[in-house]
Amino acid sequence: MKRLIRLEWTKISSYGFFRVILILTLSLFLLVIFVFSRIDISIPGFTWRNLFRFPDVWSSFSWVASWFNLLLGILVITIAGNEFTGKTLRQQVMTGLSREEWLAGKGLLILGLALFGVLMVTLAGFTFGFIFTNDLNLGIIFEKMPILIVYLMQAIGYMMLGLLFISVLRSNALAIILYLLYFIMIEPIIRGLCPVEIRPWFPVKIISHLTPLPEFFKITSGEALDNNYLSFESIGLVPRQLEGSITIIMALVYISVFSLITYLVVKKRDL
Amino acid sequence: MILETKQLSKKYGPIKAVDDLSLSVEKGTAFALLGPNGSGKTTTLGMVMSALKPDRGSFKWFGEEPHPETYKRIGSLIEIPNFFNYLSLKRNLEVIARIRGTEASDIQRVLDETGLLKRSSSRFDTLSLGMKQRLALAAALLGHPEVLVLDEPANGLDPEGIAEVRNLIIEQKNQGKTIIMASHILDEVEKVCNHVAILKKGRKLASGKVNELLVTDDIIVIDSNNNESLKKGLVEKGLVKSAELKDNTLEIIPASGVSSGHINSFANEKGIVINQLYIRKSTLEEQFLELVK
Numbered sequence: 001m002k003r004l005i006r007l008e009w010t011k012i013s014s015y016g017f018f019r020v021i022l023i024l025t026l027s028l029f030l031l032v033i034f035v036f037s038r039i040d041i042s043i044p045g046f047t048w049r050n051l052f053r054f055p056d057v058w059s060s061f062s063w064v065a066s067w068f069n070l071l072l073g074i075l076v077i078t079i080a081g082n083e084f085t086g087k088t089l090r091q092q093v094m095t096g097l098s099r100e101e102w103l104a105g106k107g108l109l110i111l112g113l114a115l116f117g118v119l120m121v122t123l124a125g126f127t128f129g130f131i132f133t134n135d136l137n138l139g140i141i142f143e144k145m146p147i148l149i150v151y152l153m154q155a156i157g158y159m160m161l162g163l164l165f166i167s168v169l170r171s172n173a174l175a176i177i178l179y180l181l182y183f184i185m186i187e188p189i190i191r192g193l194c195p196v197e198i199r200p201w202f203p204v205k206i207i208s209h210l211t212p213l214p215e216f217f218k219i220t221s222g223e224a225l226d227n228n229y230l231s232f233e234s235i236g237l238v239p240r241q242l243e244g245s246i247t248i249i250m251a252l253v254y255i256s257v258f259s260l261i262t263y264l265v266v267k268k269r270d271l
Numbered sequence: 272m273i274l275e276t277k278q279l280s281k282k283y284g285p286i287k288a289v290d291d292l293s294l295s296v297e298k299g300t301a302f303a304l305l306g307p308n309g310s311g312k313t314t315t316l317g318m319v320m321s322a323l324k325p326d327r328g329s330f331k332w333f334g335e336e337p338h339p340e341t342y343k344r345i346g347s348l349i350e351i352p353n354f355f356n357y358l359s360l361k362r363n364l365e366v367i368a369r370i371r372g373t374e375a376s377d378i379q380r381v382l383d384e385t386g387l388l389k390r391s392s393s394r395f396d397t398l399s400l401g402m403k404q405r406l407a408l409a410a411a412l413l414g415h416p417e418v419l420v421l422d423e424p425a426n427g428l429d430p431e432g433i434a435e436v437r438n439l440i441i442e443q444k445n446q447g448k449t450i451i452m453a454s455h456i457l458d459e460v461e462k463v464c465n466h467v468a469i470l471k472k473g474r475k476l477a478s479g480k481v482n483e484l485l486v487t488d489d490i491i492v493i494d495s496n497n498n499e500s501l502k503k504g505l506v507e508k509g510l511v512k513s514a515e516l517k518d519n520t521l522e523i524i525p526a527s528g529v530s531s532g533h534i535n536s537f538a539n540e541k542g543i544v545i546n547q548l549y550i551r552k553s554t555l556e557e558q559f560l561e562l563v564k
Contacts, residue, residue: 007369015357087353088366094320095410096343097370271322 004105005112007097012079012109021075025068026120032064033124037132051214052132055143061121061128062151062211069155070183072113073162074176080106080163081172090271099266106163107259114155118148150210150248157207157251160258167265203254209247272334273298273418273449274319279328281314281473288314290473292328296466301440301450303460303481305559306470312453315470316349316422332418343371346411347420352403356396360387360406363395364413373414381409384439400427408436418449425459437462457559469559491531493521493538494547501543510537 012018033052041048051060083089089102129141165182166175178186187204199205274296281289289311296302304312317323319330321337332341354363364378382388385405390398398406404427411419424440425433440463444450454460460467461481468478477484495501498521502514505523510533512524525534531548538545 003369003372007366010362010365010369011355011358014359014362015355082355086356087350088355090322090349091353091410092366092370093339094322094342094345094347094349095367095370096339096341098339101339268324270317270324 001104001108004101005108008105008109008112015079017078018075021071022116025071025117029065029068029120030124032067033061033128036064037128049132052128054129054133054136054140055145056214057125057129057132058121058144058147059211059214061125062147063214065117065121065151066154066208066211069117069158070180072117072155073158073179075113076106076110076159076162077166077175077179078172079109081166081170081175084166084170084271085172087271093271100263103263103266110156110159110163113159114152117155118152121148121151147211153248153251153255154207154210157203157210157255157258160255160262161203161207164258164262164265167262201250203258206247206250206254210251272296272331273300274330274332274451275334276315276319276330277328279315279318279330280326281311281318281323282326287473289318289325292470292473292475294468294475294478296449296451298449299447300466301444301452301464303464303467304451304453304470305455305457305460305467307455309472310455310470311473312455312470313350313422314473316347316420316451316453320345320347320349320420322349343414344416345418345420346413346416348404348407348411348424349420349422351426352407352410354395354403354406354410357394359392359394360398360409361391363406364410367410367413371414377413377415381412384412385409386435401429401432404428405432405436408439412443416448418451419443420451422453423455424452425454425456433459489525489550489552491523491525491534492547492549492551493523493534493545494519495521495538496544496546500541501538504541505534505537508537510534 037049037052039048050056083092083102092102093099125145130136133140161182162175162179165179166172169175169178183204187202191199191202191205194202200209272295274294276292276294279289279292279294280287292311292315294302294315304315306312314323318325319332319337321342330337333344335341355366358366360382361378364381365375367373368375368378379388382391385408387402387405387409390402395403395406404424408421408424411421419440421440425436428436437459440450440452444463450463452460452464464481466479467481467484469476469484493501498516498519502516502521502523505511506514510526510529512526514521514523516522523534525531531550535545535548
């Protein structure tokens with residue numbers, strides 16, 4: 001594994017687009033949360049800054065970070081795509097790297113990028129949480145932190161789907177366009193044409209719902225309305241969602257399916 | 272046996288790129304796959320290097336079914352040099368070295384051997400085709416592989432570069448390495464290789480030792496007052512293997528045991544006056560073209 005990590009790092013560390021996307025992701029994420037943190041609306045029953053306080057800062061920031069998962073997906077498409085189109089994958093296989101090892105390397109790359117996202121959210125979460133939270137205690141700091149694991153899984157899901165697209169299409173431009181269209185248009189249209197009961201089970205729906213839109217009214221209204229808040233779902237702002245645990249299981253199933261198809265495609269096809 | 276293929280076949284749509292190809296390459300030989308463009312040389316090498324999946328047939332390296340570790344014993348250059356455009360030469364070789372488990376110090380050696388040491392920090396995409404080809408050779412030589420698989424290794428090189436690369440390959444051959452080389456340049460094959468398989472449209476036409484297969488015949492060049500009649504007579508009498516009119520001369524390859532004296536006597540009998548008659552060796556190119564005709 002160490003060998004594969006070193007190999008991947010040798011390949012990507014000097015890649016300009018890799019650095020640009022990481023810096024862009026970090027900058028945009030920090031910009032968004034910084035701008036939002038400047039908003040200070042506090043009226044009875046509505047405190048905007050609760051979104052930046054422990055423990056809700058974890059779900060708020062994971063949700064904001066999830067906006068940039070598509071950028072990480074595009075990065076994976078580009079990195080893997082360069083190896084298909086430039087035939088460097090072919091050269092590596094002829095040098096003694098198995099196709100499985102190449103895929104494992106890409107898996108490690110995806111894990112590394114997802115961990116980068118988690119680190120970004122963690123550092124920002126601690127920073128803003130400590131600044132904005134008044135009554136600090138250990139319990140409140142770590143209470144909702146496990147959502148970071150779910151965010152990790154979501155980022156992996158986005159990138160695995162990107163790897164699948166590029167493995168099948170083998171053209172960076174085509175894969176990026178179809179990847180974005182799939183998220184923005186294709187799946188939403190297909191979902192719209194399907195019966196309501198089936199709609200929540202689509203892959204993008206499942207994976208994007210891993211870090212759902214924070215229960216804005218619940219968080220901003222504070223403890224007083226804790227058991228009687230208006231959820232987005234109840235007022236029809238978002239469609240019906242699956243339960244959290246089912247969403248996580250289904251996301252794992254989809255990630256496994258993406259990985260399996262990618263493996264079969266890379267294994268069977270000429271390089 | 273270093274490499275053995277059995278009935279290797281590969282199709283691209285309706286086109287048979289490689290058709291039922293069986294080859295054997297023994298240890299220490301310099302083996303050439305010779306054939307015109309589109310004869311299946313690159314596809315064959317792609318299959319034995321596991322980059323392409325054969326439709327049918329099998330192959331063995333070192334007497335075993337191939338596995339990734341096998342390829343760490345083989346240095347290869349197939350088609351065009353494939354490297355990361357944005358990486359320096361040194362970094363690109365580091366990628367190869369990490370896969371092969373080679374010491375980083377070996378990178379300096381191969382850069383030096385291929386004359387690229389001064390350009391080691393340059394990005395791959397800033398190199399000329401010749402330099403890229405040299406880098407591909409450097410990558411193939413990394414880690415002292417037992418076998419070199421080279422597809423048109425002189426591609427894109429200037430005459431000086433061709434000579435250097437040829438010497439480099441001959442040096443590797445002299446060190447006891449097995450060379451498997453695809454080429455359509457006869458001169459290259461003749462100078463480097465001792466065994467050859469001639470391919471056409473994916474099929475093996477012939478194989479054997481270079482000096483036996485591409486043996487040079489004597490060609491008798493005749494200038495007479497009636498070349499056409501002389502040609503006809505020689506063919507009818509069975510005195511020639513082949514006869515061809517070229518400009519104002521008649522070029523013949525005499526049948527076995529037939530000398531220029533016999534031809535002269537035959538012309539005299541027919542009343543044909545020979546103005547000039549000389550013997551030249553047929554070129555390898557002529558032999559090759561005859562085989563793939």
